[in-house]
Amino acid sequence: MDPRLIAAFRQFQRTVTREVGALHGDFLDRGRPLAASRMLWEIGDGDVEIASLRARLGLDSGYASRLLRALEDEGLVEVAPSPTDARARVARRTRAGCEEVVELDRLSDDGARALLAGLDENEQAELAAAARIVTRLLSRRHLEVSLEDPDSPEAQWCVQQYFEELQATFDAGYDPAAALPTASDELAPPHGAFLVVRYHGQPVACGGVKLPEGEPAFLKRMWVAPSVRGLGVGGMLLDSLEARARDAGATFVRLDTNSALEAACRMYEHRGYVQVPDFNGEVHANRWYAKSL
Amino acid sequence: MDPRLIAAFRQFQRTVTREVGALHGDFLDRGRPLAASRMLWEIGDGDVEIASLRARLGLDSGYASRLLRALEDEGLVEVAPSPTDARARVARRTRAGCEEVVELDRLSDDGARALLAGLDENEQAELAAAARIVTRLLSRRHLEVSLEDPDSPEAQWCVQQYFEELQATFDAGYDPAAALPTASDELAPPHGAFLVVRYHGQPVACGGVKLPEGEPAFLKRMWVAPSVRGLGVGGMLLDSLEARARDAGATFVRLDTNSALEAACRMYEHRGYVQVPDFNGEVHANRWYAKSL
DNA sequence: CCATGTACCTGACTTTAGTCAGGCAATGCC
DNA sequence: GGCATTGCCTGACTAAAGTCAGGTACATGG
Numbered sequence: 343m344d345p346r347l348i349a350a351f352r353q354f355q356r357t358v359t360r361e362v363g364a365l366h367g368d369f370l371d372r373g374r375p376l377a378a379s380r381m382l383w384e385i386g387d388g389d390v391e392i393a394s395l396r397a398r399l400g401l402d403s404g405y406a407s408r409l410l411r412a413l414e415d416e417g418l419v420e421v422a423p424s425p426t427d428a429r430a431r432v433a434r435r436t437r438a439g440c441e442e443v444v445e446l447d448r449l450s451d452d453g454a455r456a457l458l459a460g461l462d463e464n465e466q467a468e469l470a471a472a473a474r475i476v477t478r479l480l481s482r483r484h485l486e487v488s489l490e491d492p493d494s495p496e497a498q499w500c501v502q503q504y505f506e507e508l509q510a511t512f513d514a515g516y517d518p519a520a521a522l523p524t525a526s527d528e529l530a531p532p533h534g535a536f537l538v539v540r541y542h543g544q545p546v547a548c549g550g551v552k553l554p555e556g557e558p559a560f561l562k563r564m565w566v567a568p569s570v571r572g573l574g575v576g577g578m579l580l581d582s583l584e585a586r587a588r589d590a591g592a593t594f595v596r597l598d599t600n601s602a603l604e605a606a607c608r609m610y611e612h613r614g615y616v617q618v619p620d621f622n623g624e625v626h627a628n629r630w631y632a633k634s635l
Numbered sequence: 636m637d638p639r640l641i642a643a644f645r646q647f648q649r650t651v652t653r654e655v656g657a658l659h660g661d662f663l664d665r666g667r668p669l670a671a672s673r674m675l676w677e678i679g680d681g682d683v684e685i686a687s688l689r690a691r692l693g694l695d696s697g698y699a700s701r702l703l704r705a706l707e708d709e710g711l712v713e714v715a716p717s718p719t720d721a722r723a724r725v726a727r728r729t730r731a732g733c734e735e736v737v738e739l740d741r742l743s744d745d746g747a748r749a750l751l752a753g754l755d756e757n758e759q760a761e762l763a764a765a766a767r768i769v770t771r772l773l774s775r776r777h778l779e780v781s782l783e784d785p786d787s788p789e790a791q792w793c794v795q796q797y798f799e800e801l802q803a804t805f806d807a808g809y810d811p812a813a814a815l816p817t818a819s820d821e822l823a824p825p826h827g828a829f830l831v832v833r834y835h836g837q838p839v840a841c842g843g844v845k846l847p848e849g850e851p852a853f854l855k856r857m858w859v860a861p862s863v864r865g866l867g868v869g870g871m872l873l874d875s876l877e878a879r880a881r882d883a884g885a886t887f888v889r890l891d892t893n894s895a896l897e898a899a900c901r902m903y904e905h906r907g908y909v910q911v912p913d914f915n916g917e918v919h920a921n922r923w924y925a926k927s928l
Numbered sequence: 929c930c931a932t933g934t935a936c937c938t939g940a941c942t943t944t945a946g947t948c949a950g951g952c953a954a955t956g957c958c
Numbered sequence: 959g960g961c962a963t964t965g966c967c968t969g970a971c972t973a974a975a976g977t978c979a980g981g982t983a984c985a986t987g988g
Binding site: 343344346347348349350351352353354355357358359361362363365366447450451453454455457458460461465466467468469470471472473474475476477479480481482483572573 | 636637639640641642643644645646647648650651652654655656658659740743744747748750751753754758759760761762763764765766767768769770772773774775776865866
Binding site: 696704717 | 967968
């Protein structure tokens, strides 16, 4: 490996630890141990198993338990027995906890603003572009795409998130029952595939492809969690789905979507998809795309 | 400020804290408190006043004293009274201390290598380029250029470093006495200027410009400390020196240098300097550059 | 139903980090 | 020379971070 590359990276590491790391510590300093803030942050929006929290933060079981207790006493999180295993427990933020995280985000933004303030507009844009590249490439290691049974709990969870997001995004809401039906076995081999992307082991994106014999492949239920947008997860997923289609002999792939999903449409176009006329009459769609493989 | 820019930066901060920050902590974990490793690192190669160490690391006087004592007990640093002020003390690494730092660097490099290992060559190059941009722009805030008396201790220190580097770089060594003489007042207003660049308050680069009336401006003693190369310090210095020359009415600027100083030559050419014939007969030079302002 | 293992909790630690109030020697300034 | 100041050290703290050895309730596989 090129030693100049290593040198550049070491300097990057020093600078970033100094600038960004210090900032990170500062803004998390909110009258409670820093580790507690980090844990609150790491809990995220849904239910999290305590074991997974521990693993992600690298904490001792006893220590984690105490931190969690402290957050509970502050009224920022709730801990309940896991629905799937009564030994395990899951944590979730209370309303106050969510507000506190919003506040942490705000402080973090202030810090970012202060760092950017000394730069002119071009430099800010340059820094943001470089930061995006670094973020994307450093995250790569922790992203993995895997073939999943579309009925597995994690696949179901992703699809659920997807539906909820559509419901929130579309003016007229989203009714899965009104959509064209897709049976589970249409998204499992040999008739299709369903992929889940995990980031640090947590599911963050999903997508399915139907592979009807003699017809174009058809993409379904592409979803990327808001927390990982910008990391190139969508592109990675699309590549994997297209590869599955190609391997199955498909030469053409189609999908329906909605112009309200702007980021998704941009990505499809960027990846060579072109708009085509309605080919399936899906009621929630107002845009149809296709691409030759 | 564009909120998407802030969002990108926040994601960058999260990722980088996770990947790089964790790594940074890990590799410094060498059986002694992390703060001690950081201090050893921060001491650098020469003598450092303890007050300056404290300031850079943001430590309490008592705490700093204890950490230093611990490093002394380990045989990694020596502390001696300051030659200029018998109240103050200076710290320097022992041979063992230097070896320990080399080891820390090695571990840090291993970490960097592990991070880069998952990427192909193009991606590695892309990451390195982006890392360089981030490093340069984040460091900007802490770099300041100031006009200095060429006889001030810090200016002298920079020039000394410059001479030592030339001595080490040139096959035939460097003898200041054999070089064309430059009197201090030729590098001070109104006949010239001498600039020092500081990074986090420490001098890291210098450069002078002679402004003889009716003749082209002449750049002298451009030096950038190895530790900050790649941060764009040279370019910043060059810009400032050229601005001084322009303000003094010069329309043309010249300099002599040596092809052994490859990085410097590259920078001059990148900044629009073109090679010209020998115009001053400087014995240590084998290359002469000029540029219209 | 029992043996074994898992998930989390609790109490009792140690180490690291960081603060604060003096204290002593050297310095700078009348 | 006296006096405030500076630079560092020491002792005596507190809080945070992290570790370790049980303990309890539940899960799983025979």
